[in-house]
Amino acid sequence: MKHFEANFDGLVGPTHNYAGLSFGNVASLNNAALVSNPKAAAKQGLQKAKALADLGMIQGMLAPQERPDLNTLRRIGFSGSDAQVLQQVAKTAPALLNACCSASSMWTANAATVSPSADTRDGKLHFTPANLVDKLHRSIEPITTGRILTATFNDPHYFHHHNHLPEHNSFGDEGAANHTRLCQEYGHAGVELFVYGQEATNPHAPKPLKYPARQTLEASMAIARLHQLEEDNCVFIQQNPDVIDQGVFHNDVIAVGNQNVLFYHEQAFLNTQAKLDEIKRKLDTELYFIEVPTAKVAINDAVKSYLFNTQIITLPSGEMAIIAPTDCQENPAVYAYLNELLTLNTPIKQVLYFDVKQSMQNGGGPACLRLRVAMNEREVAAVNQHTLLNDALFARLNAWVDKHYRDRLSTQDLADPQLVIESRTALDELTQIMKLGSVYPFQR
């Protein structure tokens, strides 16, 4: 049976804006108060996704969330009509309004952790939505994320959906951004790498001093148990706390893997050699560990350019390509490194650059925008086919964006009651286009 790795990209929602919500994420803080362009953001994402589909990859789209999140605003005591709720919160607690308006669900690498059926004891594909407890604006995502995932992967015979982990810092979970799977072929059992920032229950373990570690070992281990993984198929690796303090808020800002390739920065992990040895012991295949030295790419350059927030994909020809943001071309050290990489003896043979600047300015590169789901052909056939990107869906979604999205949005605009109406009208139509049913609070 054939097997593939599909990418499910987050469709950028109509309220995409820059509110400086993510302490520890340098781009988010630096670009706070920029005026955004939601229409351009959605189109940049769609272009990147369509280019992968055109390369012969299986490419899906995940719907955005309902924002402004009036349910959360009411839950914390704002009342009256929608317009009154917005007016009160804008006047008395604008930071809470910003948190309830972010389009952050676009970064679907944080939507969930996914374990393919080749790795799990019950032979099903497992999904656990990330609880994202470290950031208020992201902690309100998991319930709707779970509904969208269930509507997308909607056949219980193949797909097992778990609840998100308990909503406490001990179980801080950021999903696939801290999870990579190495394997020989997508359909063979692989080794799942869980990278965590700190051990919540061990006060003596290393942890960052300045910025938060968003993923805990306890959360990663809970996911491995829920997904019915064997100990021999898991490696738990601690992220280097020093790089978290330099803005590496998720592992996918410093490392990325695909099949038998692990591409990472020299300073990415703690106990690197021991962990690479463990991977070699647990995965019996030829492995390429591509380590980028600080002498060639400094951490600062990696964080600015998102060299490691690239997607490494296996093309239908069997060769691998890197999907990189144009920011990598604009950084001389990183561009030189990527050109050199193509001359090395690794499976990576091309680099393709995409402009995803609207997302990058909030700290989200190409890899943040996608959730990887390795599937066999039966599982692909069991996916909700209206979520898979082809020429028709691409044209339809672009027309939908043109009809409903604004081309400028500032945080001052978030209290505009018209934005609620625009956003709900757009999402209601989207659930019909993608045949998702009633996934949004306003539809229930």
Ligand SMILES: N=C(N)NCCC[C@H](NC(=O)CCC(=O)O)C(=O)O
């Ligand atoms: N690396 C991965 N996988 N994802 C990137 C997520 C970026 C996101 N930015 C934000 O949420 C910024 C929103 C704002 O400031 O308006 C975050 O920090 O969680």
